[in-house]
Amino acid sequence: MLSRTTTVRTLTAALAAATVLGTGTATAAPAAPGGTPCLPGSPDRPTCISGTLEDGTPYEFVVPADWDGTVVVALDFAGPGPAQELTARLLSDGVARGGTTRAVTGWDIASAIDNQAEALARFEEAYGPARYAIASGTSMGGFVSAGVAQVHPEVFDAAVPFCGGLGGSVGQWNQKLDTVFVLEHLVAPGLPVVDVPADVAGAQRAWIDALAAAQQTAEGRARIALAAAIGQLPAWGVRPDGTAPPPPDPRDAAALQEGAYLALAGGPLPYVGQAMSSRRQITAVVGGNPSWNTGVDYAEQLRRADPELRRAVRELYAAAGLDLGADLDALAAAPRIAADPAAVERFARGIVLDGDLQVPVLTVSGTGDQISTVAQQQSYEDRVRREGANRLLRQTYVESVGHCTFSGAEQQAALRTMGDRLESGSWPATSPQAMNARAAELGADPAPRYVGYTPPRFNRPYPG
Numbered sequence: 001m002l003s004r005t006t007t008v009r010t011l012t013a014a015l016a017a018a019t020v021l022g023t024g025t026a027t028a029a030p031a032a033p034g035g036t037p038c039l040p041g042s043p044d045r046p047t048c049i050s051g052t053l054e055d056g057t058p059y060e061f062v063v064p065a066d067w068d069g070t071v072v073v074a075l076d077f078a079g080p081g082p083a084q085e086l087t088a089r090l091l092s093d094g095v096a097r098g099g100t101t102r103a104v105t106g107w108d109i110a111s112a113i114d115n116q117a118e119a120l121a122r123f124e125e126a127y128g129p130a131r132y133a134i135a136s137g138t139s140m141g142g143f144v145s146a147g148v149a150q151v152h153p154e155v156f157d158a159a160v161p162f163c164g165g166l167g168g169s170v171g172q173w174n175q176k177l178d179t180v181f182v183l184e185h186l187v188a189p190g191l192p193v194v195d196v197p198a199d200v201a202g203a204q205r206a207w208i209d210a211l212a213a214a215q216q217t218a219e220g221r222a223r224i225a226l227a228a229a230i231g232q233l234p235a236w237g238v239r240p241d242g243t244a245p246p247p248p249d250p251r252d253a254a255a256l257q258e259g260a261y262l263a264l265a266g267g268p269l270p271y272v273g274q275a276m277s278s279r280r281q282i283t284a285v286v287g288g289n290p291s292w293n294t295g296v297d298y299a300e301q302l303r304r305a306d307p308e309l310r311r312a313v314r315e316l317y318a319a320a321g322l323d324l325g326a327d328l329d330a331l332a333a334a335p336r337i338a339a340d341p342a343a344v345e346r347f348a349r350g351i352v353l354d355g356d357l358q359v360p361v362l363t364v365s366g367t368g369d370q371i372s373t374v375a376q377q378q379s380y381e382d383r384v385r386r387e388g389a390n391r392l393l394r395q396t397y398v399e400s401v402g403h404c405t406f407s408g409a410e411q412q413a414a415l416r417t418m419g420d421r422l423e424s425g426s427w428p429a430t431s432p433q434a435m436n437a438r439a440a441e442l443g444a445d446p447a448p449r450y451v452g453y454t455p456p457r458f459n460r461p462y463p464g
Contacts, residue, residue, distance in 0.1 A: 034127055035063060039082060044091040048082065049098075049126045057105060059119040061098025061126075062087055068094035069131030070419060071123060073116050073148075073156075075100055075141035085408035089442065090415065096130075098123060102140060107278065107285045109169055109350035112140070113147040117155045132422050136160035136415060138404040139372065143169075146361065146380070147351040153358035160418050162364045162411060163404040167376035169350040170290060171462040173282065175373065176275045177291040177337065178460065179231025179264075182298065183207075183272075185334050186223040186327060187214045194289045194337055196280040204273045211265040211272065218320035221257050225313045226327065228260035229305040230298055232375040232459055233271060235312070236368035237262025238402045247368070247399065253312035253319075260309065263370035269403050271370045282347065288340030290347035296336070299328045301459045352462060355383025357392040360421050362430070364414045367453055368401035379458035394430045397453035409444035410435075416442075 038048035045065035052058055060078040061071070072090060074081070077099030081087055090097045100119050105112040120133055133156045135148035142164025149159035165172040180193050188210035192203050214220025228235065235256040236247055245262075248255035264271045283289060302310060317324040361384075365374050377395055384393045396414065398406055413435055420428045428434070432450040439448035 035061070038062065042088065042091060046091055049123070050078065051122060053100065053115055053118050053122070055104055055111065055115070057100050057103065057115050059098065059100045059115075059122055061096060061119075061123050062091065063096040063127060064091040064094055066094050067096055067127070070094070070134065071096040071098065071120070071130045071132070072134045072136050072415060073099045073120050073123075074135070074137035075102055075112055075116065075144045076137060076139070077101075086411050089408050089412040093412070093416070095415070095419075096123070096127070099137065099141075107282045107350070109140075109144060109147060112144045113151050113351065116144065116148045117152045120155060132157045132419070134158045134160060134415065134418055136162065137164075138162040138406075139164070142166075142363075142372065142404075146353055146363075149357065149359050149361050150351065150353060156359060157422055158359050158418050159361045160364065160414050161361070162406060162414070163366055163369055163372045164363070165372045165376055166353060166363065166380035167458055167460065168352045168379075168462055169347050170344060170352065171379060171458070171460050172373075172376055173279070173291045173347075174293070174460040174462065175231060175376075175458075176271075176279070177293055178296065178298070178301065179227050179233065180272065180275050181293055181334075181337065182227040182230050182331060183211070183224070183264075185331060186226070187211065187220060192276065194279060194283070194291060196276050196283070200277050200280050203276045207272045207276065208265050208270065211261065215261050215265075218316070219322055221261070222313065222316035222320045222322055223327070224261050224264065225257045225309065225316050226302070226324075228264060229309045229313050230301045230459075232305065232373050232456065233260055233263045233370060234368045234374065234401075235259040235263070235306070235309050236401050237264070237370055238267030240266050242268055244401045244405070247401070250308040253315040256309055256312040257316055263368075267370075267402060269371060274371055283343075286343040286346040288343030289337070290339055290343040292337055292339035292344075294336045294338050298331045302328065304457055304459060306456050348462070353380055353383060355380070355385070355387040355389060357384055357387070357389040360392045360418065360427075361394075362414055362418050362421070363393075363395045364398060364406065364410070365395070365455075366398050366400040366402070366405060367451065368399070369403050371403040374453070375456050375458045378455040379461045382458075382461070394427060396430055396432075396435055397451055399449045399451045407439070407444060407446065407448070409439040409442045410448055410450070412442050413439035413444075413448065
């Protein structure tokens, strides 16, 4: 049976054809031409199409010879996507995969969301109506796919956001402001918080150097842990050489602090580095500062922080001979940063995720993701629950460190789960055991890592 949105797409195409012919009767469209052979080493004998959208954004799709009618559409696919492991896995399932790039839109999230719908239309012009269209990407692509589910439910049948910042555009960047504000006030006075200079690389180096120096002292380590707790970062990070340590012992304050420091300043994509580069881009896109901490009580945010890291903060402050209350009082007295209201309004258009789901959504998040912090998933679930759309949402978690470090099998298992949901009309099991079993059947190496997890309450929902 064809899906609801496929029926809509088919009727729309038929009506468009009738209009072109100047008749009041829908006339069958000519046979879809498809694409050209590509990926010559693939056993699935795929064809590809590529081109540019109206705004100049590239798009690209890869389709197996035995296409089952399902297409997965993602930001950041065009270019690297055809060679990715997940593409090969989906082709073997009979699923087409494609999408766009962020090269033109960047942090113009609203345009990136609309581009997914336009790319799908280009795909269907070439291959005919999809039976199921699933929006699914990683990082900003995960954020965009959640936005697609909200903005274009008449076009897409479902979304599977991976490691998306689902606190919404404004909320997630208020969270980043909190972290950097605390660090600047207590650890690195004078370094940029929201006014990032044109020399972004220089600002990033200055922050990394300042945090590395602070990490050498007991006082600095305590204050880094405080900032991480307030900003709801994971106490787990990637080492500077890119290797992944095991999860820290939750009873070991020093290990938790080291993990928080690595999340902030370690690995190939440190939190503070992205806080500089993306902040600069966002400010340019929305024409001002869209983040604020006016009225924010950092002592209260610490009270609502992860209990293990909160306990570690107290232990580290005691070991350093520092007065935690005095530092919290200093933060309370520190001059606040106000937002430009027009910039907030423009950034909110990028999207505020309202929870009013019309199509099923399955989220996949890493518990040690330093960029798309896992607490944001609580905010998303809360909005969905308030809208009474719980039946359409399932959230899953992978015990992984670093940003979007899922295996191909873990991603394929999530997309297969959504495929089953679309076929049957009801959710299959999405427990960690069920997700790991699916991934294992698909040849997961290393072993799949889905785990039970309850994210903490997100400190900075917008609107509050």
